[in-house]
Amino acid sequence: MKKLLKTFYPALLVVALYIAVTLLRSVGILNGYYIQVMMFAGINIMMTASLNLVNGFTGQFCIGHAGFMSLGAYGAAIVTTMLFKNVPAFAQIPVFLLGLFVGGCVAALIGALIGLPSLKLKGDYLAIVTLAFGEIVRAILRLIQPIGGARGMIGIPNYANLAWILFFMTLTLYLLRNLIYSPYGRAFIAIRDNEIAADAMGIDTTRYKITSFCIAAFIAGVAGGLYAHVLAFIQPDSFSFTKSSDFLVYLYAGGSGSLTGSILGAALLTVLPEILRFLTDWRLAVYAAILVIVMLYRSEGLCGGKELPFMRISRAALYEKPLFGGRKKDSAVSGKQ
Amino acid sequence: MKRILALLVTLAMVFALAACNNDSSGNKDGDVETIKIGVVCPISGNSAIAGKYITHGVEVIENELGGKIEIKGKEYDIEFIYMDNEASEEKTTNVFQKLIEEEKVIAIVGPDMSKCALAAGPIAQNAKCPVVATFATNTAVTEVGDYIFRACFIDPFQGQMAAQYIWDSGYKTTAIMFNNADAYATGLTDAFKEVYTSLGGTVVAVEEYSGSDVKDYNVQLTKLAAADPECVFFPNLLGELGLQIQQARGVGITCPIVCGDSADTPEVGEVAGPAVKDVAYVSAFSAESTAPVAVEFVEKYTALHNGESPNSNAELAYEATQMVLYALQNADSLTRESVRNALANINGLELPSGAMTMGDDRNPIKGGVVMQYDADGVSHFVSSVNPS
Amino acid sequence: MATILQYLVYGLQLGSVYALLALGYTMVYGIVGMINFAHGDFLMIGAMGTYFIAKLFEGQRIDGTYPMLIVGVIILIAMLGTGGIAVGTEAIAYRPLRNKPRMIALITAVGVSMFLENFPRALPFIGPNPRSFPTLFTPTSFLVLGASITSTQIIMILLAAITMAALYFVVNRTKIGGQMRAVSMDKDAASLMGINVNRVISITFFIGGALAAVSGICYASAYPQVDVYMGSWLGNMSFVAAVLGGIGDIRGAMLGGFILGIAQIFATAINSTFGYAVGFIILIIILLVKPAGIMGKLVVEKV
Helix, strand or coil: CHHHHHHHHHHHHHHHHHHHHHHHHHCCCCCHHHHHHHHHHHHHHHHHHHHHHHHHHCCCCCCCHHHHHHHHHHHHHHHHHHHCCCCCHHHHHHHHHHHHHHHHHHHHHHHHHHHHHHHCCCHHHHHHHHHHHHHHHHHHHCCCHHHCHHHCECCCCCCCCHHHHHHHHHHHHHHHHHHHCCHHHHHHHHHHHCHHHHHHCCCCHHHHHHHHHHHHHHHHHHHHHHHHHHHCCECHHHHCHHHHHHHHHHHHHHCCCCHHHHHHHHHHHHHHHHHHHHHHHHHHHHHHHHHHHHHHHCCCCCCCCCCCHHHCCCHHHHHCCCECCECCCCHHHHCCC | CHHHHHHHHHHHHHHHHHHCCCCCCCCCCCCCCEEEEEEEECCCCCCHHHHHHHHHHHHHHHHHHCCEEEECCEEEEEEEEEEECCCCHHHHHHHHHHHHHHCCCCEEECCCCHHHHHHHHHHHHHHCCCEEECCCCCHHHHHHCCCEEECCCCHHHHHHHHHHHHHHCCCCEEEEEEECCCHHHHHHHHHHHHHHHHHCCEEEEEEEECCCCCCCCHHHHHHHHHCCCCEEEECCCHHHHHHHHHHHHHCCCCCCEEECHHHCCHHHHHHHHHHHCCEEEEECCCCCCCCHHHHHHHHHHHHHCCCCCCCHHHHHHHHHHHHHHHHHHHCCCCCHHHHHHHHHCCCCEEECCEEEEECCCCCEECCEEEEEECCCCCEEEEEEECCC | CHHHHHHHHHHHHHHHHHHHHHHHHHHHHHHHCCCCCCHHHHHHHHHHHHHHHHHHCHHHCECCECCHHHHHHHHHHHHHHHHHHHHHHHHHHHHHHCCCCHHHHHHHHHHHHHHHHHHHHHCCCCCCCCEECCCCCCCCEEEECCEEEEHHHHHHHHHHHHHHHHHHHHHHHCHHHHHHHHHHHCHHHHHHCCCCHHHHHHHHHHHHHHHHHHHHHHHHHHCCEECCCHHHHHHHHHHHHHHHHCCCCHHHHHHHHHHHHHHHHHHHHHCCCCHHHHHHHHHHHHHHHCCCCCCCCCCCCCC
């Protein structure tokens, strides 16, 4: 029974969440507004968690994450809006899933390409390349007339709903958690903590860095696809550097190197500006002040590299199989950058 | 045990999220009903200047009504709810949901940008809540559904007006510089090129720049000057035009400059300085109009906002709100559906820009004017164009 | 030929703005080791402040411009004020985080930047309006080999070069410069040697803020429109310039600024449709060839 529960609890979680939301909606506590904000929160959680893989766990510094999101959004929207438009109801879900997959793949492909400079460049220099990449993607997208150019792409079907977003969000978190506690994850963390030492230990740093970028880009692409199908309209300028820096803020405010932190950071900071609406003119100034104060008093981020129990895999289970021939101490997982 | 705990924690989080703001679910049905109208505009963000004028434009009406409105002999409370969309599509969908589901507004004025209207339009359409977009000029905006209206011209009409004016003034060659990252600018450019070439004119040079952040147009303008056009067309946004006009004169473009209706704002004259002389723009509204409605609007606006003169954003927001009020007065009942029907049937409503009739495609049918700045940055009426 | 020269002048004009701002950026980075995303907003404060100070001196205005002395006073007040704000920002928002991971300070800087943009925007007497920047220097045009160059442009380019030289001198030849270098190498060791680390960092931020104010005044003199959001994009661009030149290197910052400005202008000149993207492609190529920036040296890491 316990084993069964263990295998299926992510699925149970998403079902429970969805039922809770539907119930609350039916009694009128939740309305479309909350659902809308929650959908964006879910997408932001996916984006932040995937950015966490690159920045928080692999120790690279990507500041152009919205570029991957835009590729995914356009990739998915092209499939659902241009290739298979007006499909009958039963084919909508497969087409939607295909779209998300294509979006993710396009982003992952470019992600591998962006991973390449990371072999040579470090820190801020890599950051500038990712920033430049984001801007180049945006500049190119607005020149392609068949997908609307600067005017954006209209008429994207509204396939995504809260259930889908919750599903993909949970799936992302589940996969990322398992990845981080797998040999791959250990390698990522080793690269973050000391690349040269990792290299000396026989970790193929090249391969792992590109893998990290690829996986993160794929997730960002899927999140972008969901975003496109929530908004039903996308345009290149939505994925500007401002958007990328939003994800950076969510990531570090939540605590890098912690998936729980990504969830908390993205969810709270998506909701906070909405809660502050009563301040009208002063809203964003107060939001910024709160952000600064939180960072001053909780400078490792809200979670500071720690995980909630359900985002963790018990160490005892891990140690049954050897990882790189030896035990790792706790510090490798919860270590600060 | 731990996992069950985890589940409970997550559920608690969801509940907490839901519970943080659940005070507005009650639907007030009393004798004195409050009519709520949502106003969506960018109060913060890069386009905050437009948001400021929109709020000011609506405030003229709010101030005049004083919180009460009389509809068919009965007095109601009226409330305007201003929402900041930061000029972002994502935030616009949020505030639309909030206004429709939580505040239960009867109609929404705004947003002012096509991208925001396109993203949030389907939400209003599904909820059957009438929307009057202020400055959303993209043709696709009202095609979202029969609840989406607009107060402004569409891109093709404005492009056509500009082309017609330039051609009629005898300029056979035109050069264009536009923002290729902006939907308004690309829309006007495309419409302009089509009409102008069909009239027989030649577009001798087209130069582009990307985004409002880049403020150096010298290279593009030098190239335009080298093409030696008889007239140049700048269909760009209000934050960009002042510097463009100033730099254009700086690199030696002496020919007339024509802009879209976003040039109808005091900032253009202020930033460009004396260079603004002979800059013409197409617009719906002439501040020199002697029609009583227009004079009244300008007077009330300047009186309320310490001598500030209205710009096209303020004027369109005012008109959009007037349209909603007119629809409220003429609706069969105070429901969203009848307000929509009344909006669709607006005929000959006197607005500051002239008599307006709502077309079948939910775009207003109204005349346009061509205005020209003098050296002091004051615009004067040149000619008027009637809708074809 | 004349056209190319003319474009070069435009490139130098844009580049000098980036360079001036990048100098402050790179100094703060080199000494404190943090990316100050709010640096562009110091530029905005400098330019906005100048606008309001010039308003106060409106009575002294002759023929639309000010006497040299008044201009000097205005610029001095703006520099001191912006420097003071920079020092205050550091003391409140960055100092408590000095020994924390540097990403944390970066996020705080994003928050500070948002605050510095949105706080004045919400103040009723500032608001979001773009304003016309007063003429501080009356531009005179010269014709050099068929390309026209104005006195404002010459002042800007010279100023960037002089500031770079002065900063280089201060950092490498003076006592406070020696302290700065010591702090940048090792804060703890520096404080053990009797250096007041807080004071050195405050001075660094003051110089950075004052330089941002100067670049704000230059920028607004060349592109006379000021609003509260003008700084964020320029801040990003100067970050790019500083990294391109080799972050932490003063000569590199100036070089990076000019290269970025000239690259953007020439990319636009070749094809304005793709100019924006090409500017960034050039950037990536330079970084792939010189992975530590133009002037930067690759540091060999040891375990």
